[in-house]
Amino acid sequence: MTVRASDIVLYMSCPRQAYFVSRGYKLDRVIATEYVEHLLLKELAYRFPLLIKNDDLGELPAYLNDIANDAQGDLSAIEKSQIMDAISNIDVDGIIAGMENAIGVLGKDVLLQRIVPWKKEYLMHSRRLDMSGRPDKLVLINGEILPSIIKTGNKPEYGVWKDERIQLAAYALLVKETFNNPVNCGLIEYARYGEFRDVNIKHADKRIALRIKNGVQKVIDGPLPDKPRKVPCESCAFIDLCRVKKSLLSSLF
Ligand code: SF4
Structure with missing residues (x-):
């Protein structure tokens, strides 16, 4: 099976994550507020060029609300209240300040060249x-x-x-x-x-x-790898799978 560049990131986090994902499990299947924030911020980032081009940074909160109201793709499966919770965690003023700083340092045209x-x-x-x-x-x-x-x-x-x-x-x-x-x-x-x-x-x-x-x-083609010593289990969606005994787990795939 061809390796995806995103699997490389998973493997660096924990080889077992790459193993489970290669077998069809989704790492984001636990819908935590953090995950909803990720979806919102990613969508918002795709709109940064438009905000900058139109000198519209002050409209960023409205753009964020539009994304929430219009909930497309993965966001469409998420409760509105959960989306609003996630929005309240996003520091819109901090984002605007960061973008203003980038415009000040690079200039609007150079910045746009880098993000369009x-x-x-x-x-x-x-x-x-x-x-x-x-x-x-x-x-x-x-x-x-x-x-x-x-x-x-x-x-x-x-x-x-x-x-x-x-x-x-x-x-x-x-x-x-x-x-x-x-x-x-x-x-x-x-x-x-x-x-x-x-x-x-x-x-x-x-x-x-x-x-x-x-x-x-090797992980994709091989058996379940051992659990490494330092891995982010507390925030991992596979924690329940990993609690199952290795011998039983290997027989499942
Ligand atoms: S629970 Fe821990 S060992 Fe298991 S996949 Fe997640 S990070 Fe890796």
Whole structure:
């Protein structure tokens, strides 16, 4: 089975998560407020370019309410009250302040160049790498195609989290295969903060991405991996599955 770039991120979080997802389980099946926030913020981030283009940052809360009222896709299955709870946790003023800062530092045109998608959720597939991936955006800057990911969780103080860098490296490999366009830079949008960060993608990151991809392949094709020592079980939707004895679990798949 072809490895998806998103599986690489799961594997870095916990190899068992990659195993369960490869067997059809959904990691987001527990509808926690955090998950609803993620859906809302992601949808909102896709509208950032319009808000900036129209000098409409003050309208951001209204855009968020529109997304809630219009609840499409995964949001359509969620209770309105749960959506409103999630909205109350989103710091809209913080997002606006972050975007104002980005406009001040980069200028509106440069910022728009970085966040207006050339292609949205474009599926790339490489038979040679036996890998596929669908970054949130591909952006076109001075003839170069860069992968861009929208993140809705916390941001590090500087730079980006390691798993995000490796995910971008996997997308960079796929862009090179698909468009014959070498990629040494990617972008992360921290939607919760209205912040946009450039990421240099090094050769070492691409090597790590390929190494982890091989690890994912083994997990997909193999038996249930052992539970690693340091993994985020408290916030994992698979916690009940993982409580079942390993011998019994292996016989289920
Ligand atoms: S419950 Fe823990 S061990 Fe099991 S998949 Fe989730 S993070 Fe991994």
